[in-house]
Amino acid sequence: MAGGGSDAAETTSLSCVQCGKPAHLQCPKCMELKLPREGAAFWLVYIYIYNFVTQDCFKGSWSSHKSVHLKAKLSTSGAQNSDSLNEGWRYCLRKGKARTLKLPHFDWTGALRPYPISNNRTVPNHIDIPDWALDGTPKIxxxxxxxxxxxxxxxxxxxxxxxxxxxxxxxxxxxxxxxxxxxxxxxxxxxxxxxxxxxxxxxxxxxxxxxxxxxxxxxxxxxxxxxxxxxxxxxxxxxxxxxxxxxxxxxxxxxxxxxxxxxxxxxxxxxxxxxxxxxxxxxxxxxxxxxxxxxxxxxxxxxxxxxxxxxxxxxxxxxxxxxxxxxxxxxxxxxxxxxxxxxxxxxxxxxxxxxxxxxxxxxxxxxxxxxxxxxxxxxxxxxxxxxxxxxxxxxxxxxxxxxxxxxxxxxxxxx
CATH class of the missing domain: 3.90.230.10 (Creatinase/methionine aminopeptidase superfamily)
Known part of the structure; x- marks a missing residue:
């Protein structure tokens, strides 16, 4: 699963936020945001790894849990200031194949300008993707x-x-x-x-x-x-x-x-x-x-x-x-x-x-x-x-x- 996880011995004290059963891995988004381990685990991990429960457990918690991610992001990042650039934000060039810290030179037709974009988001390995997903170019x-x-x-x-x-x-x-x-x-x-x-x-x-x-x-x-x-x-x-x-x-x-x-x-x-x-x-x-x-x-x-x-x-x-x-x-x-x-x-x-x-x-x-x-x-x-x-x-x-x-x-x- 994207974001990885720790072995069961380290996380047995964590419980699923939805059903209360022991959970051995964290929500991958919580791990990406480097949130504390306590309270961040999900029974979701069993869906694709141990196949013990259905996807309903994670989906049932999503509406409330996703606010944790948003609050963490808002408290740690200023997307429109120089701190964003230090976190990997760059201007996009050549359909994402290149990035730059400087606003590209262009004969802009209006007043709107591009802003820096964040790093690519991670897709868990269990999710099927089309052949164009990695670079935007279809093969078949x-x-x-x-x-x-x-x-x-x-x-x-x-x-x-x-x-x-x-x-x-x-x-x-x-x-x-x-x-x-x-x-x-x-x-x-x-x-x-x-x-x-x-x-x-x-x-x-x-x-x-x-x-x-x-x-x-x-x-x-x-x-x-x-x-x-x-x-x-x-x-x-x-x-x-x-x-x-x-x-x-x-x-x-x-x-x-x-x-x-x-x-x-x-x-x-x-x-x-x-x-x-x-x-x-x-x-x-x-x-x-x-x-x-x-x-x-x-x-x-x-x-x-x-x-x-x-x-x-x-x-x-x-x-x-x-x-x-x-x-x-x-x-x-x-x-x-x-x-x-x-x-x-x-x-x-x-x-x-x-x-x-x-x-x-x-x-x-x-x-x-x-x-x-x-x-x-x-x-x-x-x-x-x-x-x-x-x-x-x-x-x-x-x-x-x-x-x-x-x-x-x-x-x-x-x-």
Whole structure:
């Protein structure tokens, strides 16, 4: 188990915080934070090592125990000061293959800047990971036949997709609940990481690639820039009142992927940003409404583009939705703009994402020096929403749909 452990003779006095039985190893996150041994042990260790109990014991304690980690982190680290750099915080370069202490030189399109990022988070060895998890580069995916043929999922695959996508939704909801001014995107990344580890699954953030997209509009520090489109990296910057932030979560469980994202308001957001986010939500909603057998994939872009243009906004053309399943990205490609050349028609059993990125200004994008973060070419705001979908015999099933327990984040839904 990640984080290691001591032999039983040294820890027999410790009891599980959930069931009270003797526990011989610590919570790996407590060990990473170097917390005292007393009270830190979990019966969780038996799940994967001795197989004495179920995962319910750890999950039942998680909601209360995770606060221990947060308090320890807040009391020992100042993520936005020089102490952070001494703890390993660096700016990201070359898709994480390099780090630097200095802010990279770049012709920034807006006022938002990258902040240092923390070290990669540890994934326990018992958790299965896809082949792209260690470096962000898929190995099997590029040469798969499924890049050219849209897979019809079997009933077994579909059931796995349902389960994985529901977990992805619950993880995203957990992240949404901590969005507020003063919270760093690195802290949001930690919440997602710990939530997925509690489920015994892996997610895109396992190698610090959870996509958190920040749009800042603070006139004092950031000016009204709001320029990140997608693939932003969690860092030490604190969310500010008036920001909008997109959180993109992908989980990998039972050999399949689930993918979704939403854009949230941070504190008091101006009306233009609210209209941008609502329009983007509506673009996705309208696109989903036409999904059914026999519809051409290229029609999705027509629907999205029409609604965005009517609102005076533009649609990003550099990134698209995609097929998903055992592979993270595969056929079909789902462009979100009009007059696209997507090939094929929808058939029952297909699974894919729709994830429109809508800009307040031009649709063109540029890439930051980290090799991941895409920003608007004119520095204006951008928003995004995404769902994983299943084409059914009669229409569509939104596999990542909001749940009755999902936090109320969008005023237009309440209305």
């Amino acid at each position: 995916e590029p040469n798969s036949d499924l890049q050219h043929v849209v897979e019809i999922k079997t009933p077994e695959q579909i059931e796995k997709m349902r389960e994985t996508c529901r977990i992805a939704r619950e993880v995203l909801d957990a992240a949404a609940r901590v969005v507020r001014p003063g919270v760093t995107t690195d802290e949001i990344d930690r919440v997602v990481h710990e939530a997925t580890i509690a489920y015994g699954i892996s997610y895109l953030g396992d190698t610090h690639l959870l996509s958190i997209i920040i749009s800042s509009q603070s006139l004092a520090a950031r000016r009204s820039v709001n320029e990140v489109i997608c693939h932003g990296i969690p860092d030490a910057r604190k969310l500010e009142d008036g920001d909008i932030v997109n959180i993109d979560v992908t989980v990998y469980y039972k050999g399949v992927h689930g993918d979704l994202n939403e854009t949230y308001f941070v504190g008091n957001v101006d009306e233009a940003s609210r209209q941008l986010v609502q329009c983007t939500y509506e673009c996705l909603d309208k696109a989903i409404s036409i999904v059914k057998p026999g519809v051409r994939f290229r029609e999705i872009g027509e629907v999205i583009n029409r609604h965005a243009i009517m609102s005076g906004l533009s649609v990003v053309k550099s990134y698209c939705g995609h097929g998903i399943g055992e592979l993270f990205h595969c056929a079909p490609n789902i462009p979100h703009y009009s007059r696209n050349k997507a090939v094929g028609v929808m058939k029952a059993g297909q699974t894919f994402t729709i994830e429109p990125m809508i800009n307040a200004g031009v649709w063109h994008d540029r890439m930051w020096p980290d090799g991941w973060t895409a920003v608007t070419a004119d520095g204006k705001r951008s928003a995004q929403f995404e769902h994983t979908l299943l084409v059914t015999d009669t229409g569509v099933e939104v596999l990542t749909a909001r749940l009755p327990s999902s936090p109320e984040m969008f005023p237009w839904l309440d209305a």
